[in-house]
Amino acid sequence: MTLNVSELESHGTDDLVEVEGLEQSSVAGRSPMQLAVARFRKDRLSMVSLFFSIIIVLCAIAAPILVAAGVLHPNAVHQELLGNDGVTPKGGWSGVSGSHWLGVEPGLGRDLGARLMLALTYSLAIALTATALTVFIGTVLGIVAGFSRGIVDGVVGRFIDLTLSFPQTMMLLALSSPAVLFLRTTMADVPGFGVLEDRDRATGLYVIIILAAFGWPPVARVVRGQVLSLREREYIDAARLLGASRFRLYFKEVLPNVWAPVLVYVTLLVPAYISAEAAFAYLGVAIKPPTPTLGNILADSVNYTSADPWFFFVPGIVLALTVVVFNLVGDGARDALDPKTDR
């Protein structure tokens, strides 16, 4: 297809002049996502929260490496640091010292700092995996439901209602031992799933599955709502007119446009799942000691509120800080992605 360009210049000049006025260096366009990142970077609170959340994530990544390297000893028992009763650590403040920065646990005298770091690893791994699974299920079902409407939408909608009306805590408690047993025996026999024989891994997977299985409906609802309005846009008609496949319509045309609310949901889901894991631990269905998680340390610390308040507060503060910091990042992300809404 060739066309004498000069022929068209009479109509095209206005646009070309305007365009040529721009600097050449700015030719590469900035996507809406890049603009959102720029807005996020301008917000000081969000940047500080992001900084701390990165530190927390780095701690979580570093912990197993440091344990393997012999720097951290989360399971080393220090009876010598405990007082005469054999429970409370010597010297008050949970026995904070140069070698035990956050003190030691009452009862066994294990280093609290090392245990908290490793706990972050487990808690974050569970929360992030569960979030990823939640978002995957929710987004796919939301897009399919919103796009196809009719019967498919109705089925997904009733499925959402069913999931939301399910007594999930009851189910969580009732199913915990048979489900974990199933994972450790039947599933572990399936080739490739041998790792599940480990009790902690099986329990962790159970928690992840429960969180995702009951967490996806809100994501699906948000996505479905977005898709309902997006599917009426003309660019969807344009894609359809070009003969685009269903897959292309769903995941190339629509998906990039629902990322923003989903991303916000992700950043708010992670802290929610961290605290949910803590709640599960308190109910006794999460990973059990000696493997540390934020939840089981906190559950243990509740027994020492008056005897060793320091041990009670430190894990609580770590959990609260983690949740707050991730929440603030999520808030910042929402503001950056949707500048029209005020807080």
Place this chain on the structure above:
Amino acid sequence: MTTEPVDELKPHPETSSLTGTPILEVEDLKMYFPVKSSGFLRRTIGHVQAVDGVSFQVRSGSSLGLVGESGCGKSTTGRLITRLYEPTAGRIEFDGRDIANLSERELHPLRRDIQMIFQDPYTSLNPRHTVGAIVGAPLAIHKVVPKDKILARVQELLEIVGLNPEHYNRYPHEFSGGQRQRIGIARALTLQPKLLVADEPVSALDVSIQAQVVNLLQDLQREFNIAFLFVAHDLAIVRHFCPEIAVMYLGKIVEIGDRETLYARPNHPYTQALLSAVPDVKQAKVGGRRERIRLEGDLPSPINPPSGCRFRTRCPIAQDICARVEPPLLQVGPTHKVACHFPGEVGKHPEKPITPRLLGVDDSGMPDLAAGPATDLPTGPGYSDTWFDLEHNTMGRA
């Protein structure tokens, strides 16, 4: 009735394109959208008769303008042609093949030949895709060009529509409305279509930009020999762009004809009202006021349209017959059809309906057994070489 020189009804030299071979032939096209009741069962309680029996032709390399007020079904017609909707009934013959009921799979190869330019350049481009991805999408979907050649083709297309080819990696929000519409045009051109449905392509643009875009479309039409179905409500732009124009009212074509006849001698009261609403610069220069036909009332609901002629509720010359019998789209000139019982120029409408003899009814629309329905009524989407001569009330012949 004053007489007019008959020669003036001969086709104008410029309308010679009306004799080209039709690339698109639409016959008795209908689109009824079901209206569902609220509540659990959602029973169908009625239909919106958005398009109700529309027939026309678009000739290769020519353009047909579709005008009418909002809600008359002109956009729906455009979307039926591109098969974004599946018609309730009727035939859409494109390039000799009926595409009205083809499945999505069967349509896929034909998608290359029929493309569309959308009304709103702000929603017709995916905000998360770069211009290169948008214009290149058709190539990727139809796999007509190897992947590494797509960029070169995209840049070529951007240049054709008057955009800087270096801007392929920008996002739509960085462009003005006119530039965005050019991107939409480039996307429609990518597969070198034979027919472009332009759904109000300039009505969302600034008036100063409208002319640029219309001129661009005209250049492209000439260069690539594309046929256009030009949907618009701006009569001036349609007149500029289309040698043939169809006027729609409430899902039906009320008048269709070549541009010169339609603008100079409209025969349907609705067309006359539409045209009288267009500001006339020449008139303003001469001074004095032009007679303006004011239509009373609102557009009736397409769920329950008026009986007989759909325009009768707002028509200044309606009589009893209009409520009883629907007027056929009667050919009244070589390239001119009108659906009215009283066709005629402004102020020269006949006092008696001209159609009863053809329909087998009397002057008030009651069935008349004496006059059997005529069978020689020219029907079909095109023009016949015989027509009903309004001057002499007889069948004329070219």
